[in-house]
Amino acid sequence: MSNDGVFTGPQYNIGGKNYTNVGAALTALDNDALLWDATANSNTGAFSAAHGTLKTASKITNVANGDILANSYDAINGSQLYSLADSFTSYLGGGADINNAGVLIAPTYTIGSKTYNNVGDALNAITVTHHSAPQSVMPCCGILQRTNSAPNTVVPIALLLTLQTVQFPLPAAML
Numbered sequence: 001m002s003n004d005g006v007f008t009g010p011q012y013n014i015g016g017k018n019y020t021n022v023g024a025a026l027t028a029l030d031n032d033a034l035l036w037d038a039t040a041n042s043n044t045g046a047f048s049a050a051h052g053t054l055k056t057a058s059k060i061t062n063v064a065n066g067d068i069l070a071n072s073y074d075a076i077n078g079s080q081l082y083s084l085a086d087s088f089t090s091y092l093g094g095g096a097d098i099n100n101a102g103v104l105i106a107p108t109y110t111i112g113s114k115t116y117n118n119v120g121d122a123l124n125a126i127t128v129t130h131h132s133a134p135q136s137v138m139p140c141c142g143i144l145q146r147t148n149s150a151p152n153t154v155v156p157i158a159l160l161l162t163l164q165t166v167q168f169p170l171p172a173a174m175l
Helices: 022-030 078-092 119-131
Strands: 012-014 017-019 035-037 046-048 109-111 114-116 136-138 143-145
Touching: 012 022, 017 022, 109 119, 114 119
Parallel strands: none
Antiparallel strands: 012 017, 035 046, 109 114, 136 143
16 A cells, blocks of 8 residues: 555566466466376376466476486486487497487397397397307407308307307307
């Protein structure tokens, strides 16, 4: 109230817009806040980023890095997800990548004359190919050479990854 007895209403600035009454200001807050939605998540409730009278989905930005731990309930952000996916693709090799939409691009492995787009199929191809493959493995160059005529020996993948020349037939202790 002013000195001459005139009542002056409140002024609220929300999101760059001025409001002169509490009801309108509260409505503006409802339309521009992360709100609790009791009907979300099968009626167990959840915070909702839906905004405006149309309740359109909104992006939440400026999220700090959350803890990525077994017992963490922190939110994580896009850069953390990208870093995780990028690390994963570098371990896969074979041209695996992640695109700007966050979609993983499958690796390509060539075994013999065939290509495979996942690790499981590529490893299976090594095992299957090995049944009729040459009989020693030269891992420095990824070359297989036949040194004898016993093509039915199966070599465990772990042994092939030891970076040693493997001679056939293998001793029973190695199988």
